[in-house]
Amino acid sequence: MTTAEITRAGRPEAGAETPADIRIDMVRPGVLRLTIDRPKARNALRTQTLREIAEALEGAARDADVRCVVLTGGPRVFAAGADIGELAAHDATSILDDARPGHWKAIRAFPKPIVAAINGYCLGGGNELAMHADILIAGTTAVFGQPEVNLGIIPGAGGTQRLTHAVGKSNAMLMALTGAFIDARTALAQGLVSEVTQAELTEDRAIAIAKTIAAKPPLAARMAKEAVLKAHEVGLEQGLHAERRAFCQLFATEDKHEGVSAFLEKRRPAFKGR
Numbered sequence: 001m002t003t004a005e006i007t008r009a010g011r012p013e014a015g016a017e018t019p020a021d022i023r024i025d026m027v028r029p030g031v032l033r034l035t036i037d038r039p040k041a042r043n044a045l046r047t048q049t050l051r052e053i054a055e056a057l058e059g060a061a062r063d064a065d066v067r068c069v070v071l072t073g074g075p076r077v078f079a080a081g082a083d084i085g086e087l088a089a090h091d092a093t094s095i096l097d098d099a100r101p102g103h104w105k106a107i108r109a110f111p112k113p114i115v116a117a118i119n120g121y122c123l124g125g126g127n128e129l130a131m132h133a134d135i136l137i138a139g140t141t142a143v144f145g146q147p148e149v150n151l152g153i154i155p156g157a158g159g160t161q162r163l164t165h166a167v168g169k170s171n172a173m174l175m176a177l178t179g180a181f182i183d184a185r186t187a188l189a190q191g192l193v194s195e196v197t198q199a200e201l202t203e204d205r206a207i208a209i210a211k212t213i214a215a216k217p218p219l220a221a222r223m224a225k226e227a228v229l230k231a232h233e234v235g236l237e238q239g240l241h242a243e244r245r246a247f248c249q250l251f252a253t254e255d256k257h258e259g260v261s262a263f264l265e266k267r268r269p270a271f272k273g274r
């Protein structure tokens, strides 16, 4: 069963497991919304939550009806980090066999664009999850932080790397070393998020952006994501090489011919994802 089938039906088909920690729905054609739904624990990301997000994204990757994903924690909180109760049960040996790195890997591997809609606390693993999104939209209530240092640990899901790329060394150090939170306006000024909206409009804005992306030729959207991410992963020479290869590959697609022909013929393009 595909993710879209789950959501079109509004519930899983018989025999399929219903996610307990997230809600999944198709909010617009091509736009799948994943909502973390553990409000009593401030959407803390227990292993099950991460597994459900990873599985939903794996399903969405295979589903041609999904062109873009909106990831949110709803109107009050994005996610207050890893579930500290789970962390308490680990020692230096058991954490080596922790299942979570596998789920993070699956989230990172999701090839289609993700837009995060962030309200309220976005802390620790929550901020690391938000930074797995490609575009981050914050409500005025959003609060970002990497407070792991207060627990005697450090960010463990890419926070030291992605945050540094996003906000620069000194700002990342300030957050990681002091555990201090920053508000939405500061996150915007530092480049962690793309826009700040009124809190009640965050999801709408993220959905609008996702809807725009969903109408684009999907292969080009996917390759644009891959190429931009390369800028964080490899040196300039390799990044330029990857961009050039993707650029040339797209010349073999029907959607390239359609996009160019539609422009020249002054009509709207009808992209097919081929």
Ligand code: CAA
Pocket (backbone or CB within 6 Å): 040, 041, 042, 044, 045, 080, 081, 082, 083, 084, 085, 121, 123, 124, 125, 126, 128, 147, 148, 151, 154, 155, 156, 157, 159
């Ligand atoms: N894990 C587990 N439970 C959490 C949690 C977390 N990260 N964050 C909040 N909760 C729980 C609280 O224990 C509390 O549960 P009870 O009602 O059963 O007591 C409930 O959520 C509400 O929390 P508060 O009463 O504290 O709510 P608040 O609104 O006053 O404060 C908060 C919210 C500032 C987010 C505060 O809860 C907090 O500081 N949470 C921890 C933040 C944190 O340290 N995150 C980093 C985790 S480590 C990590 O993420 C590692 C990594 O990189 C992968």
